[in-house]
Amino acid sequence: MRRQHPLTTLVGIALTLLFLVGLALHAWSNGGIAFSPGRVSALAKSGVEISGYSSHANFEGDCKQCHKPLSVSQDSLCMNCHEDVAQQIDNRKGTHSYISSEERCAYCHADHRGLEYDLTVAAFEKFNHTRTDFSLAKHGYDYESSSISCYTCHENQADFSILDESCVKCHAQSNPDFGLHHIERYGDNCLVCHDGVDRMVAFNHESTDFPLEGGHVGVSCTHCHRISEFSQPQENVQNTSGEFLIRNALIDPEESDPFTNTPRECVACHEEPALHENIFSADCSKCHTTEAWSTARLNGIEFNHSTQTVFTLDHHRRDYSGAQINCYECHGKQFNDFQVNTCIDCHNQDTGNPNFISVH
Secondary structure, eight states: OOOOOGGGSHHHHHHHHHHHHHHHHHHHHTTTGGGOSSOOOOOOOTTOOBTTBSSGGGGTTOGGGTOOTTTSOHHHHHHHHOHHHHHHHHHTOSGGGGOTTTTOHHHHSOOOSOTTOOHHHHHHTTOOGGGSSSOOTTOSBOTTSOBOOHHHHOOBTTTTBOOHHHHHHHHTTTOHHHHHHHHHHHOSOGGGTOOSSOGGGGOOGGGSSSOOOGGGTTSOHHHHSEETTTOOOOOOEEOTTSOOEEOOOEEOTTOSOTTSSOOOSGGGTEEOOTTTTTTSOSOGGGTOBTTBSOSEEETTEEEOHHHHSSOOOTTOSBOTTSOBOOHHHHHTTOTTOOOHHHHHHHHTTOTTSTTHHHHO
16 A cells, blocks of 8 residues: 655645645735845935835835736836826926836836845936937046046936036036136036037037028127126127127026027117118118128118219218218108208308308
8 A cells, every 4th residue: 555645644734724824824914025035225315205105115014015916007106106207207307208118117226136225326227318418428437537427417316407517517627717718608507508419519500590691600609699697798899891780689597598589680689870760660681681781772672872873972971060871861751862952951061161052
């Protein structure tokens, strides 16, 4: 007669059932921790609590906080606590909006690696910075050839936003004078112009809705793009013929981006000459082009008084009082109208030669 296997005996079966029941009771009383693959992180930020917990270790025995495989996804449970992350994903703004696998939390923040495991630092290795607006192609090392850590630029560890002074503090170590001059001219919002690979170097103004043509080609950026909080307008600049003035177009100090909403109207940069005052409209394009202030156009036709009429204005730009002569003083409201008496009335005002007209 063959001997019966111990596990198939009544005693064996009873002991097995007793063991399984005891194991189940132990798992139930400890929230399932008996099946945990490892301790969860106990690292916490001072003063920061989420749903009453400062770290994952606070609810280590309550597995259902993170695991309900038959009813809901783990990522949904993560978002229930980490509401700020959920908002970043929904609003497409913030660190997690740049992550292609934003709904796979454990891919970057795997836990059960020990009490001292830092889930945030571990995620850095998974983060693809090329998905952001700033390349690390030239920001892998600092000026001392030391590796740049994430926290060097992202000093605000709460949301990993960039502080303007982060760029300034680092680059000032290389050339303080250049840094100060650069801020005075362009402001300290570095990310407006730079994306890590010198965006402005490859920038083509033709791609904007204000292409630079004619006389605008040689104008420096800061003549049009200024932040009044950081700089004062430069002295008005006359062109070579002394016919018009350029002034800096100042941006509202509340506008952090000096390249957004820059005025496009001529009067924002060009002072109206006294010659034009109360005569012509502010629509400069009716008479002028970006090629040059002169020659002007009248009724769509280029007009140069010196070459297209029999009368030059070389000696008729100012009257006897020193005031600039405008078109209406000689032609009235109709530019093609002229009365000889206009000359007589004007020259009679010559106090230096009062008898000139009568003798003439």
